Amino acid sequence: MLTIKLLKAKNISLFLALLRLFEEVFEMKDHQMPPDHHLKALLANNAFTVLVALDGDRVVGGLTAHTIPSYYCELPEMYLYDMAVATDHQRKGIGVKLLQTLKDHCRENGYSEIFVQADKPDTHALEFYRSTGGNAEQVVHFTYPINEK
Secondary structure, rough: OOOEEEEHHHHEEEEEEEEHHHHHHHHOOOOOOOOHHHHHHHOOOEEEEEEEEEEEEEEEEEEEEEEEEOOOOOOOEEEEEEEEOOOOOOOOOOOHHHHHHHHHHHOOOOOOEEEEEOOOOOOOHHHHHOOOOOOOOOOOOOOOOOOOO
């Protein structure tokens, strides 16, 4: 039975399991897990949202999102930062359930919109967001690494 759970500070083990899933699905090499105290502080922060999809006790999917206050209106926006589903559970509607749960959470808590970035080469992500009602915008994303020499 699949369940979707909104994580709180006490759910550090589920958050760690989601981060390990991200490592696997995103094929992250040489990733170092942040210390538990940092992850617990994130989970305790109301501006940070984590949802996990559980198949029994196993984390088979999840997402992380950040609340961004807006100066265009009084309602905040939600930035969907990462979302993944275990490869053996993909194409079973888990991503759709996670996204719908996030939409419901945002609707219930007065957000104006959710936005997410997808890389052009990631055709699966692009197809997913289009198929779930997302409106694509043509933007170029720039990054400024701060601590590189």
